[in-house]
Amino acid sequence: MIKLSYDIKNYRKQILDLTQNGDTIIELGCHVGNTTKILLDNFRDSKIMALDNSPEATIKMNEILCDNLEFINADVRLHETLLEVFKRIQKCDILSIDLGGGYHPDTVFKVFYIWSSTFKPKHTLIRNRGILEFFNSAGSSDEDYESCEGFLDSYHDSGIPPQIKEFELWTPNLGKY
Template sequence: MINISYDIKEYRKQLFDIVNDGNVIVELGCHVGNTTKLILDKFDNVKIIAIDNSPEAVGKMEKLADDYSNLTFISGDVRRHEILLEAFRLTQSCDILSVDLGGGYHPDTVFKVFYIWSSTFKPVHSIIRNKGLVDFCNSAVVGCEDFKSHEGHLESYIDEGIPPQIKEFELWTPSLREK
């Protein structure tokens, strides 16, 4: 299932509805860890890999990672290949992909990040916080094409990898699995 919301309260509600103990969560855009801490406090047995590139995140997220052994923080830009690879070395799949890049980023960037990370990790659930995507979904009329994914990634693209024209990344997802 792929959930899209904008309001932070709705985003967190949707997230808490899908998280279960034992889940592996990859959180893109954790900022200073407010949502991360809520998850860690509510669920005893989750593993979170949280990533953010904002300077405000570093100190607070490193302290949070010191306090919780089931949290790994990566300081970096989720659009960069080496950050994707670093996260992939920690876990090669996840139950939940959480994408909150401030909610106000342009939907094309957020969708690209979602597509690349979900193609790599094949999550069962994804949750995306972005105003532009909510606006798009609420304004769109779907034609007769019958594409629908029941997982947290786009199943119609399951193993096609990352298009080479996406300049931020230099790999295709199947090549990650060969290393």
């Protein structure tokens, strides 16, 4: 299931509702760890991989590090970051994406596409005003494309189209690592 929100309270409620104890969670855009702390408090047996490249993140995230939390200070748009996480875990149950809340929906969608097609989560949560506004403004279609998982079924192994210059990754190549 893919959930969209903008309000931080809704986003956190959604992640709490979808997460089960023991899940593996990748949190892209953890910032100073406020959502991470909520996850740690509620799901002690879950593994959390949190990523952010903001300068504030490292100090705050290092304060809450524990056995079931790994923090990586890195840019989630980079191939090297995706590869580093993939070498540590090949699959996740929850993919949580909060990259600036309302800014750059195109970048957020590209990050969603790459990370979700790589890790194939059961659930993906995206906090982004632009994507939510687009979704709520779009009319319905009689075409039947719908995914029941946290990734797009129709593209899960097709790789990255060449026109996406920000990501020089072809997802099936990850299988060799």
